[in-house]
Amino acid sequence: xxxxxxxxxxLWISPIRDKxxxxxxxxxxxxxxxxxxxxxxxxxxxxxxxxIVEITSKGGWSFLIPVTIAFAISYGxxxxxxVFWDWLGIKAKN
Amino acid sequence: xxLDPISASFIDLDLGGILLLLSFGFVGGLxxxxxxxxxxxxxxxxxxxxGVPGIxxxxxNICHKFPKALVGALKRAxxxxxxxxxxxxxxxxxxxxxxxxxxxxxxxxxxxGHSGSNLYVSTAFVIILAVVGSYVLYxxxxxxxxxxxxxxxxxxxxxxxxxxxDIPGTMIYFPSIKARISFLVTIPIGFxxxxxxxxxxxxxxxxxxxxxxxxxxxxxMASATxxxxxxxxxxxxxIQYGWGGHVDIRLAMIxxxxxxxxxxxxxxxxxxxxxxMVKVVMGVIMVIVLFSRAIMIPVYLSELELIEQIAxxxxxxxxxxxxxxxxxxxxxxxxxxxxxxxLGMRAHRSELAAAAAAQPAGHGPLPR
Numbered sequence: 001x002x003x004x005x006x007x008x009x010x011l012w013i014s015p016i017r018d019k020x021x022x023x024x025x026x027x028x029x030x031x032x033x034x035x036x037x038x039x040x041x042x043x044x045x046x047x048x049x050x051x052i053v054e055i056t057s058k059g060g061w062s063f064l065i066p067v068t069i070a071f072a073i074s075y076g077x078x079x080x081x082x083v084f085w086d087w088l089g090i091k092a093k094n
Numbered sequence: 095x096x097l098d099p100i101s102a103s104f105i106d107l108d109l110g111g112i113l114l115l116l117s118f119g120f121v122g123g124l125x126x127x128x129x130x131x132x133x134x135x136x137x138x139x140x141x142x143x144x145g146v147p148g149i150x151x152x153x154x155n156i157c158h159k160f161p162k163a164l165v166g167a168l169k170r171a172x173x174x175x176x177x178x179x180x181x182x183x184x185x186x187x188x189x190x191x192x193x194x195x196x197x198x199x200x201x202x203x204x205x206x207g208h209s210g211s212n213l214y215v216s217t218a219f220v221i222i223l224a225v226v227g228s229y230v231l232y233x234x235x236x237x238x239x240x241x242x243x244x245x246x247x248x249x250x251x252x253x254x255x256x257x258x259x260d261i262p263g264t265m266i267y268f269p270s271i272k273a274r275i276s277f278l279v280t281i282p283i284g285f286x287x288x289x290x291x292x293x294x295x296x297x298x299x300x301x302x303x304x305x306x307x308x309x310x311x312x313x314x315m316a317s318a319t320x321x322x323x324x325x326x327x328x329x330x331x332x333i334q335y336g337w338g339g340h341v342d343i344r345l346a347m348i349x350x351x352x353x354x355x356x357x358x359x360x361x362x363x364x365x366x367x368x369x370x371m372v373k374v375v376m377g378v379i380m381v382i383v384l385f386s387r388a389i390m391i392p393v394y395l396s397e398l399e400l401i402e403q404i405a406x407x408x409x410x411x412x413x414x415x416x417x418x419x420x421x422x423x424x425x426x427x428x429x430x431x432x433x434x435x436x437l438g439m440r441a442h443r444s445e446l447a448a449a450a451a452a453q454p455a456g457h458g459p460l461p462r
Binding site for chain 1: 160165347
């Protein structure tokens, strides 16, 4: 038995537990980071909805606004949803 | 929460409407993440059912489609399922096909009115879905009956012939197919995909089966690569409709909020299932949707006065029934995916537990 090892404890269990804890905390940090970014982006969209819809409904080069918003939200929310399922333990099979 | 009607064509949306769009977005995303497309066709009628004008519904749907496809394609690329080269080559010709399809739609609408255009769309839906959907479902059934789920997917005779063609100056190597294919073959496939996307909003019903049966791509690669095509087409469509001022970005982003949860889950699902499940889900959805469109054909024929008039209350009943069947198709597809995902995860965890039990103490970490 190695120093610090409890009686009956198998050596390979502890490192996995530690790894799980650190992975969980990493997921939580990413989840809060991307979740916060997504929330801010959606808040801005609906806070300035009058201005945004007024401009975009005129058409022409204003198409850049919805396209840019779509890219920005897909970045924040895409990462948030990816981490969300990982955090719940629903991960792809290796 | 209520969204104010800012422009004449942009509607007032209440909490019920928002929740409906989030739910449809989620289920649509789940299906798209798994089979590469097929989730969007119900979103346009869903938006129209809560009062969104047709063109704004189409425009907002397409503006939610390209970021969704982008996220799905990147996710599935992590699993090594995407052939970006094939997606880009097909996507460019699909873009042209979509523009041509929209032009045909416009011409039919000018010549025969709204009902004529609807009749054309529904007839295209029924014919294509009957032929392609039945074949996809038949193929899935044959694989199921043979029990050879793990076997390498059989390349059709047509695909072998296409791969054997050697037209100098036109050949491109595609990693997913592991063969050189002439772009003279990929152009009509992409074009047809785009035309179908402009007609029934789901190009993947042609794109994915074509990649599988005409080019010889494995079904998981075909469904993942379709997301690249959907991104290219969706971006082009969003620019086109955005230029016309028809995109209600609020609606598009509400749909996206739900659909990104779904597309991630659908993509994860592909790593747990046998490849033939892509064919099962696609075939089932196509065949059910076929009925939803078929029951609307008499309505359009009646509106064009080609058959006896149908009473307005019966028309309303048929419209609701059609929308119900369409939603049922999507929910059935999503149900099959979720069931396959849950069973796949359960089996995988049992394998891991068995491996851990077989692992002698002190012999390194468990497989993850």
